[in-house]
Amino acid sequence: MALLALLWTSGLLARDADTPIDAFVDRELPASGAPGVAYAVVDNGKIRTGARGTVLAGGDRIVTPDTPFHIGSISKSFTALAIMQLVEAGQVDLDTGVADYLDVFRGRPQGQITVRQLLSHTSGYSTVQGNSRHGDSTLAKHVARLARWKPAYSAGERWEYSNANYQILGALIEAVSGQDYATYVQVNILIPLGMSDSFVADGGTPRGVAVGHRPWFGGKRAYQRGGTEPANAPAGGVFSSARDLALYLAMMINGQDDLISVAGKAMMLKPASEASPFYGLGWFVDSATGTAYHDGLVPGTETLATLLPDKAQAAVVLVNANGGIGFGENLQLRKGITAKALGVPYHGEGSRIWSKATYLMVLLLPVFFLASIGWAWFARDKIRAKSGAAGLFSLWLRSLP
Secondary structure (H helix, E strand, O other), rough: EEEEEHHOOOOEOOOOOOHHHHHHHHHHHHHOOOOOEEEEEEOEEEEEEEEEEEEOOOOOEEEOOOOOOOOHHHHHHHHHHHHHHHOOOOOOOOOEEEEHOHHHHHOOOOOOOEEHHHHHOOOOHHHHOOOOOOOOOOOOHHHHHHHOOOOOOOOOOOOOOOHHHEEEEEEEEHHOOOOOHHHHHHHHHHHOOOOOOOEOOOOOOHHHHHEEEEEEOOOOEEOOOOOOOOHHHHHHHHEEHHHHHHHHHHHHHOOOOOOHHHHHHHOOOOEEOOOOOOOOOEEEEEEOOOEEEEEEEOOOOOEEEEHHHHHOOEEEEEOOOOOOOOOOOOOHHHHHHHHHHHHOOOOOOOOOOHHHHHHHHHHHHHHHHHHHHHHHHHHHHHHOOOOOOHHHHHHHHHOOO
């Protein structure tokens, strides 16, 4: 809180005001169908924020820059930052096998997977393995189960995004630090940065957060919020507001030694290896444009955080709805805000005609099928008189009613 107050008094956090971004949001938010959106922009240390819409569709509680959202896989960058803190403290080595830190991996071939390979998604664990059910399991129990699985590929062989990598890293943080993952992130990242509206999934039901929504027959329907899943917290369990995330992004591009060194930040934001040319340590990277970014997708919420380190600029967009197919998409909302915030060209997502056609086909196919059954029933006498292939098809079709 002290750091946050200092930023306000020193003018580093600009007060919310209408901007060209807000005019864009006013046009695009209704088209997306999302109940609400919050965003923040960092420009050479100065932060401005904005928000529109409501926490719940049809509700009267408005979204603000301080409303916490479930940020999904942007959480991976927090886990990577925590690992880098332990590296710089001399407690973890990036090129040491995970078995040196987690007993459940000892004596197993996968124990040779290095910390760097976990951070860069080159461990060999697949996307499918990373999406396995963990339910109400603790992080330690879930990772013990992962340790018994043979990775889909050899370590360092190829890049494949997998939540399993970051779940293992979360367990490593717990083993080395002696703190549970949520506590470590709270004490060593959120509190030092003054991120007072942020927290980590601990199994409880979060309160005061933006309610997630899913596409529902042309509109959006709220998800019923249950308890959070601590086993997936290192991969996607951080909740944060737009203003808090601006503080976090500002730290990543401020060119100062603070939570980690400048060199450590630079390492996170460049390709991790030849096998990982477009992913660093917790961040996607685009060397051609000098951009680092991470998006997040969880049931009911979609997010996007983008860094331009060389220009000391960053942006984050949080939307409390999943996009539809062709209709009610929010990709243009997220990308458009980001482009305007960073001053880069963006020409929209086009007509999305094929996506719309696919959606309509899927929507109308059951209607067509039921209509065909009805027609076959009422015309059954004529159909039965047919012979050959048409007759066989008719016999099969008439059995459905």
